[in-house]
Amino acid sequence: MRTLFSFVLCALLAMTCWAETTPAITNKDMLQAAIRQVTQLKITKQTDSLFYSPTTGIEDCCSWSALECFNSQLLNIPTSNKDLQAKLHKNLRKKVIVSSVDRCTVEQKSKVKCQSCNSYPMIDSHEFMKNLLSLLQKSFMQLP
Template structure:
């Protein structure tokens, strides 16, 4: 599922129209135990990106909610999560859609590499 979502994201990236809209973008340096909250941040904003392919956008957004993806990005125990303070979505720097999607891709690729 993770690999399929990475492919979807790559396809979706080709349909995105550049706008002046800025997105709260978790960086690729976020702490591992905050990967789930970063994923939620990406997912919550994905539908506001301007795209030529709304069907692909909807499918990608649905995939990011699937438990296999959510579990795949996070390898921390409940105890480890309790010890970290994850940033809120609004606290991340605002970037354009290209940087936003690149960082989402990096998060998914990192999770995929851990599974293999």
């Protein structure tokens, strides 16, 4: 019984020390990881498929809407690395990424009418990924 108690105590102590020494993942880290994933995701072939793509002229306080638009179509992009594609799709929904892209208050957002996803121009998958990368890089540069 004493041995079991000692083992549990040591395990708890080890987990506490590990939790205290593991650095917290910051917004910059997560956004940088998403940027890296976008650059690593290779488009397999040029298809006739077109995607709605927010462009560089996204209105202030509409970046979150643009991110949602990109993410809603991301799984349809032709790529051989479906695992990375799914991971990027999941990461772009994380609160830490969304809050890094969306830096406006609820009040500021209520005063703005953002475009719907299907009102953006349709472009090929390569340009779509370039525009997504541009949005993430712009958001990264604006972080403190």
